[in-house]
Amino acid sequence: MRIALLQMTSSDLPEENQNSVRAMLRQAKDQGAEFALTPEVTNILSFSRVHQESVVVREDQDIVLQAMREEAAELGLWVLAGSLSVLSEAPETRFANRSFLISPEGEIKARYDKIHMFDVQVSDEETYRESAGFAPGDQAVMAQTPIGNIGLTICYDVRFGYLHRALAQAGAQIITAPAAFSPGTGPAHWQPLLQARAIETGCWVLAPAQTGKHPASVGKSRSTHGHSLVISPWGEVVLDAGVEPGVYCADLDLDAVTIARNKVPSLTHDRDFRGP
Numbered sequence: 430m431r432i433a434l435l436q437m438t439s440s441d442l443p444e445e446n447q448n449s450v451r452a453m454l455r456q457a458k459d460q461g462a463e464f465a466l467t468p469e470v471t472n473i474l475s476f477s478r479v480h481q482e483s484v485v486v487r488e489d490q491d492i493v494l495q496a497m498r499e500e501a502a503e504l505g506l507w508v509l510a511g512s513l514s515v516l517s518e519a520p521e522t523r524f525a526n527r528s529f530l531i532s533p534e535g536e537i538k539a540r541y542d543k544i545h546m547f548d549v550q551v552s553d554e555e556t557y558r559e560s561a562g563f564a565p566g567d568q569a570v571m572a573q574t575p576i577g578n579i580g581l582t583i584c585y586d587v588r589f590g591y592l593h594r595a596l597a598q599a600g601a602q603i604i605t606a607p608a609a610f611s612p613g614t615g616p617a618h619w620q621p622l623l624q625a626r627a628i629e630t631g632c633w634v635l636a637p638a639q640t641g642k643h644p645a646s647v648g649k650s651r652s653t654h655g656h657s658l659v660i661s662p663w664g665e666v667v668l669d670a671g672v673e674p675g676v677y678c679a680d681l682d683l684d685a686v687t688i689a690r691n692k693v694p695s696l697t698h699d700r701d702f703r704g705p
Contacts, residue, residue, distance in 0.1 A: 511607025
C-alpha cells in the first residue's frame with residue numbers, strides 16, 4: 430500500500446488551508462497513494478484564543494473537513510484529517526482537537542479526540558497550555574478498515590507508551606501520529622519517540638507534521654519542527670520529509686507487522702507486578 434504524508438505550513442485562516450489540502454490530496458492521488466494523511470490542526474494553526482474563538486466551528490460546519498470529505502470521495506482515497514480544531518459538544522466550552530478517518534466514499538469512519546494535553550514550559554519563550562483551550566478526550570480509538578487496522582493518536586500522545594500498547598493489543602497494525610511538534614523539543618525527541626512507539630508495538634507509525642513558520646493574521650506566528658516520518662514495525666526510518674512543505678510517499682507492507690511481532694512477541698509478555 431502506498432501512503433502519502435502531507436507536510437503542511439497551515440495558517441490561521443481555514444479558507445487558505447482548505448485550498449492547500451485540496452491541492453495536496455490531488456498530488457497524493459497522482460503519486461499513487463491509497464491513504465493520505467494530514468498533520469495536527471490542519472484547519473487552523475494559531476496562538477490566539479480570541480482568533481480561534483472567531484473561526485472554530487462545529488465539525489459539520491468546518492470547511493476543511495468538508496473539503497477533505499469531498500476530495501476523498503472524488504479521488505477514491507482513504508484520508509486521515511490528522512486533527513482539526515472544532516467546537517466540542519455541550520456542555521464542554523473548550524474546543525476539541527479531533528482526528529477524522531475518512532473513507533473513499535467521503536464518510537467519516539472514526540473520530541478521535543486527543544487524550545493528552547500539551548501543557549509544558551519548554552523555555553521562558555516557549556510555553557504551551559493546550560488544556561486552557563482544548564478539552565482532553567478519554568476514549569482510545571482503533572478503526573478496522575480494508576487497508577488495515579488503524580490506531581489513532583495525536584502529537585503529545587507520542588510520549589505515552591501505554592496508549593500505543595493498548596492500540597496494538599487491540600489489533601492495530603498502523604498507528605497514526607499527526608503533529609504540530611515544537612521546535613524546542615523536536616530535534617531531540619520527535620524521531621526517537623516515534624521509533625520507540627513502533628518498536629514497542631510492532632506497528633507502522635505514520636507521522637504527518639506541520640513545518641516552518643506559520644502565517645498569522647492575528648497575534649504572533651508559531652513555528653513547528655517538520656520532519657514528517659514513516660517508521661517501520663522494526664523501528665527503521667523509511668521516510669523523513671525534512672522541513673519543506675509537500676507530499677511525501679512511502680510504500681507499506683503489513684506483513685512486516687507480523688514478522689516484527691514474531692521476532693519479538695513482547696505484546697504477549699505482560700506481567701502484573703507490585704509497587705514501586
